[in-house]
Amino acid sequence: MKKFFLIPLFAALLSFAGAAFAQTNAGGVDASSPDVMIKTVTNQVLDTIRADKSIRSGDINRITEVVNKQILPYTDFRRTTQLAMGRAWRQATPEQQDQMVEQFKMLLIRTYAGALSQFRDQQVQFKPFRAAPTDTDVVVRSAVINNGQPVELDYRLYKTPQGWRVYDLNVAGAWLIQAYQQQFAQKINESGVSGLIQFLTERNQQLAAGKQPT
DSSP states (O other): OOOSSOOHHHHHHHHHHHHHHTTHHHHTOOTTSHHHHHHHHHHHHHHHHHHOHHHHTTOHHHHHHHIIIIIGGGBOHHHHHHHHHTTHHHHSOHHHHHHHHHHHHHHHHHHHHGGGGGOSSOEEEEOOOOOOTTOSEEEEEEEEEETTEEEEEEEEEEEETTEEEEEEEEETTEEHHHHHHHHHHHHHHHHHHHHHHHHHHHHHHHHHTTOOOO
């Protein structure tokens, strides 16, 4: 089985993307424009990461607090989990769906918590945004300049009555949902939805105990 976790850079940038949305309310960012929203909160979050030592040190309690209270309202992580599970999502009970969302979320939080300390002086360059006024699913493209090297960082958003919501992220050509689809399917084929939930739960327990999953 392929390694179940994303590379540290991917994980760190995922946290970077999520943390950005924690600023949306405080900064009064207009969520009706996907590119403006991403650009504005990106500038804010770089300052936040540099100023918050607890985030940079990978404080899991602080990061979890930010995710639960401030990030999730501006993302659709349930949609992310549903797409990552594919057809198996419909096979899961409502309780299992809730468990999957929570365990998958915690997996990503615990995976990227330690990687946040890598952020220092990275800069972000945005590419021209191309979308029709009638589009309801768009991609905002950018690149993080790290030690002079650009790393692709794209956000996929869809339009809701409450504004735009991020549900997928691409780093260096690897989309989050696609990266997990095959791995989730393999685990479900082996032991069902309950087996996948158990697997994620055990991995989260290992990470909480400071152990590196194999």
